Amino acid sequence: MIAPTVQRGLPFGDYCNLQAVNATLLMTYHDVSPAEARDVQIRGEKETTSLVKGHASHSAILEPEKFDREYAMVPAFGDYRVKENKDKKAKWLEEHGESIILDPDEYGAAINIRNSVMKDAFISTLFTGAGLNEATLLWTDADTGLDCKGRIDRLTTWHNYPVILDLKTTRSLDDREIQKAILNYGYHIRMAFYLDAMMLCKPGEYRVFLAWVLNRPPWIGRVTELDEDALEEGRAQYRKLLNLHAACVKADHWPGYTKSAADAPEVIGLPPWGYVLTSPKG
Secondary structure, three states: OOEEEEEEOOHHHHHHHOOOHHHHHOOOOOOOOHHHHHHHHHHHHOHHHHHHHHHHHHHHHHHHHHHHHEEEOOOOOOOOOOOHHHHHHHHHHHHHHOOEEEHHHHHHHHHHHHHHHHHHHHHHHHOOOEEEEEEEEEEOOOOOOEEEEEEEEEEEOOEEEEEEEEEEEEEOOOHHHHHHHHHHOOOHHHHHHHHHHHHHHHHOEEEEEEEEOOOOOOOOOOEEOOOOOHHHHHHHHHHHHHHHHHHHHHOOOOOOOOOOOOOOOOOOOOOOOOOHOOOOOO
C-alpha cells in the first residue's frame, strides 16, 4: 500500500523502474485485445522519430539543464560516401556515446519549440514562475489494490486555480485536429488518471490544460482546457482499463478476441453508418 504522494526531482530512469501501473501501460489495452497489450508490455514501446522529437522538446522546455547535458546534435560531416567523413562521424558518435543523439532537424525542432513557448505571452506564464516540473505521483488504487504511478509535465497555477499542465507537439492547431488527437491518443484518459491521482495526493479544484505547439514552422502554440465531459469519459475508460489489467494480472492470463466456443465464429456486421440503402434487422 502506497500513501498518496507527490515527489519532485525523481530522475526519469528511476521513475521508469518503479514497479507500478501508469497511464502508458493502461493505454496498451486501448482498442486491442489483452493478448496484444501484453505483447507490447513485454517488448516495450518502439522509439519512433515522433517520440524522439517529443521527448526532446519536453526536455528542452521542462528540464533545460538536462537537455543541454544529455542531448547532442550530430554535426554534418559531409558526403558519407567519403571514408574520411564516415570515420569522423564514427569517432564523434563514440565520443558522445552516453548522449542522446539528435540529427540537426530533430535538435532544431526542440530548440524552436522551446523558443516558441517562451515567446508566447500566455503559454510562457504557465511554464515559468512558481510550479513543479516532472512531478511524480505515487498511490495505491483502492478498487484494485494495484500500486500506481504518474508523471505530470507540470503543476502550476492560473488565476489562483491549481493546474495540471501537459505539453503536446502537433502537426495542426485546428479545433477538429486537436479533438482527434485527444481521442486517438487517449489524452482524456491519461489526464483523468492524473487528475484523480492528484485529488488523492493533494485535493483541490484542479483545471486540466493541454499546451499544444506546432512541431513545424512557424512553431506557434495554443492552450486548451479539457472540459468535464471529456474528463468524465476519460475517467470511465481508465477505470475499465485498470480493472481489465487487474483481472489479467490476477488470472495471469491475457486473452485474445475469441469469447465464444472455439468451434463457433463470432457474428459481426457493418457499423451503423455503413447502412445506406438498407436498415439492419437486428
